[in-house]
Amino acid sequence: MRASFFVACAVTAGALTGCRGETSRESPIIPIRNMYNQPKFSMQHESAFFPDHRTMRAPPEGVVSREEEWDETIATGRLDDDSGYVLTIPEQVVEQAGGMESLVKRGQDRFGIYCTPCHDRTGSGDGMAVRHGMMKPPTFHQDRLRHAPDGQIFATISNGVRNMPEYGPQIPVRDRWAIVSYVRALQISQAPLAAETKQ
């Protein structure tokens, strides 16, 4: 019984996979047609249904996406008049995150996901990707980056910089600010003590 079952399986499998990879003029055999052919429009198709003949509908004029950040300063890290970067994380972002502590916590979590592959957990720039040949990023623990405005770190994450790719499309705005707060926490953790610095 068992043997004949295996033989049957082998024969069926052979029959189903035997012609794979070969070209054929016949249309494909689809035993269960279910939703194979669907009455639908594909992207950029023409349609007689709408007066403008477009299947892809443009959003009504003036519509704003719910996800979009409409506060320019929060969305870009730039001052209202675009004259420079904001020095500190906007208050509203901190408040909405439930305070600085939870913002930093969230930032630590997101930093671990998005930044450690290159910048490593301490921010010194010795992540796994770097060990496998990616360009070594600068350490966060240098005066130039310690003194960079929060908005500039935010913009670096959003738009990338030189050889660093942009993370704006992947990381939501509030999470990017959270990461900025964690980069600051990292920098403070390794800041030289006042006694060590030459005055």
Ligand code: HEC
């Ligand atoms: C794929 C690797 C990679 C990832 C992931 C990455 N970075 Fe970078 N980062 C770089 C490289 C490379 C540079 C140096 C770019 C250059 O100078 O060409 C850099 C530079 C920087 C700088 C310094 C910019 C300057 O002004 O010199 C900051 C700040 C920074 N990254 C923050 C982050 C943060 C925060 C994240 C996580 C959201 C992140 N990076 C994710 C590769 C990465």
